[in-house]
Amino acid sequence: MTEAERLEIEDPGMNGGYINPPAIKRQHRDPYGDWWDKQERRNYGEPVHEDNDILGMLSPYDYTHFSAGWGAVLLGTFVAAVFGLAGAVSLVYPDKVSVPKEYEDGLEAELGGPRAVRARKQGEEAFTTPLP
Structure with a gap:
């Protein structure tokens, strides 16, 4: 030994x-x-x-208030609530202003002259994109 x-x-x-x-x-x-x-x-x-x-x-300190599984459930519920709220707001939130802004003569001089890309003139159709 x-x-x-x-x-x-x-x-x-x-x-x-x-x-x-x-x-x-x-x-x-x-x-x-x-x-x-x-x-x-x-x-x-x-x-x-x-x-x-x-x-x-x-x-x-030993954290013993709830288990890791219940913590994951609480975190998942929070994330689902945030994304649910964001989705609900995106359904009712307007995408553009109600009346598009128009400029007299389309601000041709202010944007660089006759060859420049100009804004809409009064009475022209506004550019719209189709909604999904």
Whole structure:
């Protein structure tokens, strides 16, 4: 038997025989219990786990409000609601102004002279695209 095996048999966990309590996060203990230390939710003389820095109240919080599956359902519902609202607005939102703007002489001089692409003259048909 090697020295390491003998030491493991004599002192399992190699913590000097310290009585290690179960690894339960203090956050999951009863917050309304009659604790000696109310913030850390522990009593006087209670042994502390050797991983107390991970299991204590000041360690990162375990998020246990709902599961990942229910979170996906909530996220999917939100996305569907946003796209549903956007679709409903796109059905009733006007695509163009009700009366197109017209310019006298089509702003020929302002747009660069007689050879320039001009805006509509008064009375000309407005360019329209068919709606889907």
